[in-house]
Amino acid sequence: MAIPLLICDDSNMARKQVTRSLPDGWDVDITYAANGVEGMEAVRAGKAEMLFLDLTMPEMDGYEVLEHIRQEKHKSIIIVISGDIQPEARDRVMALGALDFIKKPINKEKLAEVLRRYGLI
Numbered sequence: 720m721a722i723p724l725l726i727c728d729d730s731n732m733a734r735k736q737v738t739r740s741l742p743d744g745w746d747v748d749i750t751y752a753a754n755g756v757e758g759m760e761a762v763r764a765g766k767a768e769m770l771f772l773d774l775t776m777p778e779m780d781g782y783e784v785l786e787h788i789r790q791e792k793h794k795s796i797i798i799v800i801s802g803d804i805q806p807e808a809r810d811r812v813m814a815l816g817a818l819d820f821i822k823k824p825i826n827k828e829k830l831a832e833v834l835r836r837y838g839l840i
Contacts, residue, residue: 720746721746721747721748722745722746722747722748722768722769723747723748723750723765723766723767723768723769724747724748724749724750724767724768724769724770724771725749725750725751725752725758725761725762725766725767725769725770725771725795726738726749726750726751726752726771727751727752727753727754727755727757727758727761727770727771727772727773727776727781727784728752728753728771728772728773728776728800729753729754729773729775729776729777730773731753733773733800733823733824734751734753736824736825737771737800737825737830739827740825740826740827740830741830742827742830742831742834742840745834745840747769748766750766750767753776754776754777754778754779755776755778755779755780755781755783755784755787756778756779758770758772758779758784759779759784759787759788762784762787762788762791762793762795763791763793767793767795768794768795768796769795769796769797769798769839770788770795770796770797770798771798771799771800772784772785772797772798772799772800772817773799773800773801773823774799774801774803774808774812775801775802775803781799781801781812782811782812782815785797785812785815785816785817786815788816789815789816796818796837796839797816797817797818798817798818798819798820798821798833799812799817799819799820799821800820800821800822800823800825801820801821801822801823802822802823804822808820818837819833819836819837821833
């Protein structure tokens, strides 16, 4: 059964890059969100068992999405994919419930490594 996967990033190019970086044959049903508001709508609709989340977005940023997911007690597995690689950003997202943090631009091997580490592929 396909895993509901949400890719939430304000950059269409980044969303496409993440999609191209997914492991071959991984059975996912992809939903896209261009900002945190759309992302939370998808989470609430059950379309984000797994979530790849950018931090810097309009309307609602990734930190706010993480806070809402936590407050609303959703069970999404969240991997942050961001260009903000400061240690403070990583620490903050991990404290808010993210499983891991991958630096942009994402690369296929790194994503597969992280997914294998957690038994997700």
